[in-house]
């Protein structure tokens with residue numbers, strides 16, 4: 001590792017499909033990951049994330065499609081000849097080998113001599129900060145330590161593509177955040193093209209260069225995390241990224257690249273939708289601005305539910321024309337607005353967007 | 358009401374008690390002397406029977422033959438049985454698994470005597486195999502009424518026990534470990550050698566111990582397929598009863614064979630406890 005680490009490889013997946021007994025696990029997945037980037041596959045349970053990852057590693061034979069690394073076709077190769085390293089969900093350390101033997105396994109299988117392998121093993125152990133555990137057996141390690149061993153074992157072979165299936169699932173919240181950041185730093189410094197499966201949206205936003213949101217075997221949207229968060233393309237992505245309000249809208253007059261969208265009496269000026277077809281207005285709770293009742297230019301509404309959510313207050317408001325939406329407001333030490341209070345509601349244009357219904 | 362569960366144990370306890378009593382009387386007899394012309398025995402306690410057995414060339418050669426044949430049978434059973442167990446544990450083809458399971462269960466369900474005669478028909482001097490060889494103009498072989506026939510019969514008998522015991526152990530090895538090894542660059546064969554085999558060794562040793570115990574106590578197949586030439590412990594004990602009519606001496610012989618078997622199985626047990634790490638070269 002270190003300076004002689006080759007630059008990452010480009011991963012391309014084209015029209016990949018796999019079905020089990022007539023039911024599609026993945027249907028027509030296409031994605032391209034630039035060299036050295038980290039992409040997360042995000043999606044609900046059963047949407048095909050693991051199937052896609054296992055197709056790349058070679059444990060699932062897809063029905064159709066192409067997978068290529070730096071333009072070289074992968075599908076013709078058996079798993080052991082693909083230069084992918086997969087971190088299994090349960091770590092899968094070899095229980096009968098020491099940490100050192102586990103980490104060295106890939107090098108041994110690739111026919112490296114002990115003298116060549118030893119410094120690389122030591123490097124990997126140091127990089128993942130488990131050098132002092134070298135002589136232990138997996139059964140004598142904590143969950144977090146096992147994960148580091150699995151990571152060291154995957155990295156030591158200098159794979160073209162690193163595949164991580166829910167790598168943080170078994171860790172508690174604190175450790176998880178710490179390890180996420182550590183992994184991201186390591187991945188960036190080594191420049192390994194990496195694919196991470198998760199169903200935790202915050203994890204995806206923290207880790208990635210690109211996020212691919214999957215739904216029922218297809219990729220709904222693939223974009224940098226900020227864009228996925230700010231401008232989800234579809235209602236599914238918006239909901240998955242935690243957008244609280246999806247309002248039916250009528251589109252009014254256009255002005256260049258923007259359009260006037262009205263949801264009942266509520267209005268917002270937003271960018272034109274990317275595709276034609278029915279749209280919904282995606283409004284995060286913090287894009288709903290609450291004002292004390294009397295002010296003009298706002299739609300009048302009543303607080304119908306109020307609760308605390310950490311630094312902010314979360315409300316449910318019902319407008320006079322019968323729409324219910326969630327709104328949040330920084331508390332700044334003030335008391336919650338009382339249920340039944342009249343308020344004025346307006347939408348912050350810049351935080352709203354149109355999504356495909 | 359609380360006594361109920363213990364009542365359910367009663368039949369088992371009775372059987373066990375009966376067994377223990379028989380065994381105890383058998384041990385007692387081995388220290389007595391036969392009354393000539395009868396099946397009765399009388400005291401005083403003596404070690405003469407044991408001395409006589411230990412000095413007997415037949416008993417010694419039988420002990421060696423029995424151990425040698427049982428070891429050979431166990432090794433053959435393991436070599437044939439391991440792949441079958443692996444197919445049952447891992448094959449993705451339902452047909453392959455069904456075929457193997459069907460073959461084993463048929464073996465289980467057909468009685469020993471039936472099977473012994475089936476082997477005679479297949480292996481006999483004018484049996485199926487030799488007729489085929491003769492028809493092809495090839496030399497024929499003596500496949501039965503000798504050790505070969507006994508080994509074939511016993512190995513076939515032991516296979517289901519071996520395979521089903523090992524199967525449980527193989528199923529306990531997570532498939533993800535094998536996938537992980539392949540992902541790290543190991544071919545199928547090296548995955549087997551470096552991961553599956555070492556992790557299956559405790560199961561393999563249990564299955565082999567069971568087979569070894571079965572082979573040591575083989576009676577039917579040596580009797581029916583051995584043609585009187587194959588001396589294994591049970592057969593020699595049986596024949597000695599018929600010829601000598603000396604119950605105390607036979608009891609002493611059986612007792613000594615039992616001790617020998619227990620020692621051999623004890624060694625296998627000790628091996629089982631040390632096995633997986635030893636194999637991987639990781640033991641400290």
Ligand SMILES: Nc1ncnc2c1ncn2[C@@H]1O[C@H](COP(=O)(O)OP(=O)(O)OP(=O)(O)O)[C@@H](O)[C@H]1O
Nearest residue numbers: 020024025043044045046047048049050051052199
């Ligand atoms: N070997 C298999 N045989 C039959 N169906 C399968 C198989 N593997 C996966 N599937 C099906 O394919 C679909 C996608 O499964 P996959 O494991 O890829 O989901 P996932 O996105 O990884 O879910 P999770 O987040 O729960 O891990 C599921 O409906 C699953 O039941």
Ligand SMILES: [Mg+2]
Nearest residue numbers: 049050051165
């Ligand atoms: Mg999964």
